[in-house]
Amino acid sequence: MDLRHIRQDYTNQSLNEEDCSKNPLEQFQQWMSAAIHAKVNEPTAMNLATIGEDNRPNSRIVLLKEITAEGLVFFSNYHSRKGRSLAYHPFGALTFFWPELERQVRIEGKIEQLNSTDSDEYFRSRPYTSRIGAWASQQSEVIPSKAELMKRATKFAAKYLLNVPRPPHWGGYLLTPDRFEFWQGRPSRLHDRIQYTLQNNQWIKQRLAP
Structure with missing residues (x-):
């Protein structure tokens, strides 16, 4: 399989510093709204990178x-591999990639557990089966078979017929950003990259070489 000649030239849009919001969270919300409006596949999917034990x-x-x-x-299981990583080293990096818009966003910052009130509120909004799944899955642990997982799901469904409380090992995380990068694909690999870094509680906006 020869992968060397697989490439795409990006030509749809450009990105200029003066067109970007002063606040990167506002800029991110604009790009997220555009991705949702364009009906890109899984617009809220993001790669989360952490450092393990x-x-x-x-x-x-x-x-x-x-x-x-x-x-x-x-949201996640606090006992999962990602949960253990974040307990060990509470920093992470997120990457969003929207190929339909030829855009990428990278976000870095400190990650802490969300407060229990907000975690409870979100958990109640999940479908019943997803709430049962949070109890049934010992996330990232080795299990003997799929049958064992289904057995646990049946057990907790019988235990919580209507009201499913949030498991103590499951809840939200908040990433507080200190760096953003907005990437817009451009022709000839001369991509537009606008970086925001938090310095003395102020966002500094700069252009990066592609």
Whole structure:
């Protein structure tokens, strides 16, 4: 398989510093709205990279669930591999890629557990089966078979016929950003890259070489 000649020239749009908001969270919300409006596939899917207890990076795709004035929110099992990584090293990096718009966003910052009230509120909004799944799945642990997982799901469905409380090991995370990069694909690999860095509580906006 020869992958060397697979390439695409990006020509749809450009990105200029003067067109970007002073606040990167506002700029991100604009791009997210554009991605949703364009009906890109899984617009809220993001790659989350963390550093594990072995000091090696690991990453996975998770879903963004909220944008607040403080940062970006996602949910997970606190005992999962990502949860253990974040307990060990509470920093992470997010990457959104929307190929239909020829855009990418990278966001870095500190990640902390969301407060229990907000985690409870979101958990109640999930479908019943997803709430049962949060109890049934010992996320990232080795299991003997799929049958064992289904057995646990049946067990918790019988236990919580109507009201499913949030498991104590499951909840939200908030990434408080200190760096953003907005990438717009351009012809000849001369891409537009606008970076925001937080310095002395102020956002500094700069252009990066592609």
